[in-house]
Amino acid sequence: MRMGIGLNLEQTQKLIITPELRQAITILQLSTQELMDYLEQELMENPVLEMKEEVEEKEVKETSLEEENEQFDVNWQEYFSDGSDLGYIRSPREHRSEEVTFEQFVSEATSLHEHLYLQLNLSLPPGQQRRIGNFLIGSIDDNGYLRTSIEEAAACLKCSPAEVEEALKLVQSFDPPGVGARNLAECLLQQLSQLKADSPLVVAIVQSHLEDLAAGRITRIAKALDISPVEVQDIGDLIRTLDPKPGRQFGGNQDARYIVPDAVIEKVAGKYVVLINEQSGPRLGINPVYRSLVRREMPCDDHTIKFIEGKLNSALWVIRSIEQRRLTLYRVVSSIVDFQMDFLEKGIKHLKPLNLRQVADTLEMHESTVSRAIANKYVQTPQGVYELKFFFASGVERRSGTAIASDSIKKMLQEFIQCEDPGEPLTDQALTDLLNGQGIRISRRTVAKYRDEMDIPPATRRKRF
Structure with missing residues (x-):
């Protein structure tokens, strides 16, 4: 075969993620608190952006612009002549006049x-x-x-x-x-000493049988100390009232992490309404000085105009991405409301199994978009505040053909265990039989897994003598 050098021309298709698209994806998966931090960083880096706290009462008047000045990627003159807020729908905020007292300011905890x-x-x-x-x-x-x-x-x-x-x-x-204790046993003994409850039997159990007590081996301890299982159980109840980590009650204010819900579901006139939390985030606008420069109302050289043009394009993408995030989150939460209506009305026992594909097919979007929209976000419902991922739960099938979520089964298991006889606690097999009696097809191994996830000990450790 003859070898040589040639020049060929061919067409190919490639998917390229532009910086703007990457920015929109990043903003979509941010929580409310993370979005506030992100916007603060953008405000520091982009001088065109500014934070607006109050609603403008007067709109910008329309101006006639010459075609020779329209040399930007975006027609900013025509864009600014519109009185809209660059993607935000202006709505007046509530202003509550509340008296400020010194009791509202909490000093740092000791x-x-x-x-x-x-x-x-x-x-x-x-x-x-x-x-x-x-x-x-x-x-x-x-x-x-x-x-x-x-x-x-x-x-x-x-x-x-x-x-x-x-x-x-x-x-x-x-x-x-x-x-100041050097180990767990010394810590418990110090607390027992201050309570005047350090009897020889209690001291012996703390020093030599803590592992057996934690594992629920009551009979072994009773045989080793030659006492009845009831006495061991009473001593165990006393030890469980002690604090194994005495220093954790002095955590500072920095340890507290408050959840800011990204959306709120409220029932209004018999229907559930989805509200996106926008009050906690800043409202963005364009600095009026740069507005004047773009409109050629102030003298400016071409190099400065080019710099402002790039910053305006960046600011526009940020505002558009925030608005797109709001709309996507609203659509996803509204779809969740449609699927989980029984949960909102009756509680966690009526939570239905749900996956990303079901919501994505309903909204005609990709599963990855739904996944990013629910990442690190919380919603306030009539049943409490939950992470959006909570509503996407797996489940098992009933004999009737319908499905039930795993969290609903956990709630049922918790109620069964709360109503059991302490002297004869329900085993995993007994719990399985109760669920099967209600038409839920589930194995004993799955019941044991759900019980472990709820940190509920097995029947041998729950038994009371």
Whole structure:
């Protein structure tokens, strides 16, 4: 075969994701809080964008523009002559005049270490013991456990282990009970000691049989200590009232994470209405200075006009993407309302199985679009606040041919277990028979899986003597 160099011309089709499309996809899958952070970043990077808090009362007057000035990718002169808000439908916000009091401002909560330092300063004068106490408190983690040994502390402070032990006993007497312990058993024993409930049997179970107690091996503990299972069970109930992590009650305000629902479902005049949460996010507009520059109302060179043109195109895509996100989210939530009407009326037991394909086929969009629309988003319903992914639940089939969601089955299992006889708890097979009696085809293994997902112990551990 003869080899040579040639030039061929052929046509191919490729799917290219443009930066604008990538931006629209990113905005679609952002939650309300993430969208606010994203828009704040855009406001910092794009000088054309600005945040508008109030609704403009006067619209921009129409102006006649010459054709020779229309040299942009988007006809901005004609665009600005329209009084619309670049994709946003202006609606007046509610302004509530509420009195502001000092009680509405919550100061930062006291941390565990600040609480312990305060007690140490009140208990000891300045000196060697306070210095050791400060070191030990600094070595306590957020759960209240000491994460250093006596020997390491003595070596760092260049003092004797007896002095460290003495300071540790003082720290362990502070509030909250159990703080400064080196392991779980020591933590529980400290709390029992302050409750005056550290009897020899309780101490023996805490020191030697905690694992058996957690696993529900009551008879083994009773045989080892030569006592009745009822006594072991009573001691177990006492131990379960103690706090295994005494420091977690001092979590700061930064640990709190509040959910802002992206949509609200309300029942109005017998019908369910979907409202998209737009009050928490900023409303975007175009800076009036750049409006004037684009309209040629102010003198400006061609290089500056070109720069503004690029920023205007970017701002337009951001506003369009936000509006498209709002419309897509509204359509998806409205479709969920149509599918899960029984859940909204009667509760979680009437939740139906649903998948992305069903919603995508109804809305005539791709499954990936539905998946992005429900990602990291929450909805407020008459039954409570739920993640949108909650409504896309798997299920099992009834004998009648209809399907029931897995969350509905979990709710039924929870009700069966709450009504059971503590002396004869229902086994997984008994729960399976109850569900089969209601026409739900389900195996014992699936029942055990659902029970484990709800953190419900098996029948052997739920039994009461």
